[in-house]
Amino acid sequence: MSNLLIQGATVLTMEEHDAVFKDGEIAVAGDKIISAGPRGSVPGEFKADRVLDGSGMVVMPGFVNCHTHAAMTLLRSYADDMPLMQWLNEKIWPLEAKMRPEDFHWGTMLCCLEMIKSGTTTFADMYFEMDLVALAVEMSGLRACLSRGMIGVAANAKTAVDESIKLVEEWQGKAGGRITTMFGPHAPYTCPPEYLKKVVKLAADHNVGIHIHVAETKDEIDQIKGNYGLTPVQYLDENGVFDVPVLAAHCVHLNKDDIAILKQKNVRVAHCPESNMKLASGISPVIELLDAGVVVGLGTDSAASNNNLDMMEETRSAALLQKVATGDPMALPSFAALRMATTDGARALGLEDVGLIKPGMKADLILVDFRRPHLYPRHDLYAHVVYAAQSSDIDTVIINGKIVMEGRRVLTMDEKEVMTQAQKCADRLVGEE
Structure with a gap:
């Protein structure tokens, strides 16, 4: 070098x-x-x-995108203006079931291209076929924290565990140290207690963290309360999830007790304002989280629910949204917002040597x-x-x-080739409906 x-x-x-x-x-x-x-x-x-x-x-410092699903770039503009659960059940999950290895490759390459062009240098990804995602990261030159999405109630729940172990064991620290890994149980409402406990043990045994969606919608709050009499945060805490390092995506619907738990257990939050707005999921209480001392980074979520991976735009949205939500024009000033998009995003991913310009x-x-x-x-x-x-x-x-x-x-990829191949994959996917 x-x-x-x-x-x-x-x-x-x-x-x-x-x-x-x-x-x-x-x-x-x-x-x-x-x-x-x-x-x-x-x-x-x-x-x-x-x-x-x-x-x-x-x-x-380059932008740190704390939460996305890279290959979902192929689904950009495919299903818009719908609530989250309908969007997932009727549109996204059925099309994902038809995706082939080449779709994950070119979808991720398109994601990497878009992120580099918009100044992102590190991202956290939760999706499938993570070997292909890791290879795309290696080729593109990006830094990434990768986790295989795991749905505990799905028929392939055990396969997801096996593939997650393989990802961690084969890719942790690879690509010149640019790749780190986590386990990725999808969400409280898709992962029963015993499944969560198994994942926690695996994370502890492999000395890595957990990346999980938390308290994203009111439907999730109602479902977890109905099944367990708890909030999603309390449910995860009760099942030991916060006993290992956790990156919690969204955290929209929180009460004061939830925020206290997140702080006590050093849970890091990935705030995704544009996706939350677009899906009408709500507004995360970012100011309350920051006041409590919780580390909060920013994420775009996927290009299917945003609809871009532009962290500069996401930072602006985060700052403006907190001002209008709190009625305080001084809420989340520009320096604090930019720290969330860079330095604090790196802290959220557990990367202690990323996100600042200083020796070392x-x-x-x-x-x-x-x-x-x-x-x-x-x-x-x-x-x-x-x-x-x-x-x-x-x-x-x-x-x-x-x-x-x-x-x-x-300089690390052929831009025209990536866009051409991604379009071919998307055309085939939609044509199979």
Whole structure:
């Protein structure tokens, strides 16, 4: 791996609000940042193999998408304007049952392409055929936390367990350390107590966490209360799920006791505002979670329920939604929202060396071109990134010290081929109905 020097950009380190370097420079050796500061701060012994001119750019940590289902890009715009359970039962699950290996491959490649183009450097995925997903991650250059979705009430529940074990044992730490893994029980309403307990034991034995949907809809609340007399959070806690590290997606319908449990058990939350709005699932009490000290990251959910994987857009939606939900224009200010999309997202995935620009951290960086009319005048850079910037402003993406997009051109895959093959797969799937 080579040494890279980025010079002349304004550096948003995301360590704290005022940790900004104008006319800054960042030195990268291999996959790690070795220095970040004003121009001239790079150690004298550092020799760069490549110098990137960041003039007119803002460099910041790459976005961390804490919850998605990658290959569902093939289902984008297939089933819209429906409630969640009808959407799943009548449209999504029947079509997923017809998906072939090539569909998972090209659907995931399309997801990876879209994420790189919009500045995401790390994502958490829960889906099927995860070997193919892992291969796509390896090829694309992205960083990912992968889990095989497991539905405990399904006919293939045991197969899902076996495939999950295989994923963890074969892919944890692979792709140069870019791939980590979790177990992925789908949700409280699809995983009975004994199944959950089995998954918890497996996660503990393999020293990995759990990625699960939690308290997404009112229907889920009613179902779990009717079956067990508990909230989904209480149900998971009672069955020991929170005794291992947990990434809880959505967490829309929570009471004060639920939030206290999440904090006590150090559960990390993946907030998906646009999917929750589109499916009319509700609004997560993000401000209450943050006030309680719960780590909250951001996720897009799938392209079938969003309908894109644009984390810049998701960050804006998260900030605006909390303002209107609380009636407080100061709720979730731009810096806090951007921390959720980067630093806190990495913490939510248990990645301690991702999400900040400082020595020792992984070199996962994006360069945003601020030479655009909608990014002038430059009063507040955080506000510009969250409220004004567009993903098309992202010029360069660096992951694990490697340039994977430069000048808006993705270097790790053939963009036209990915889009062409994904369209062929989607046409065949829909044509089989």
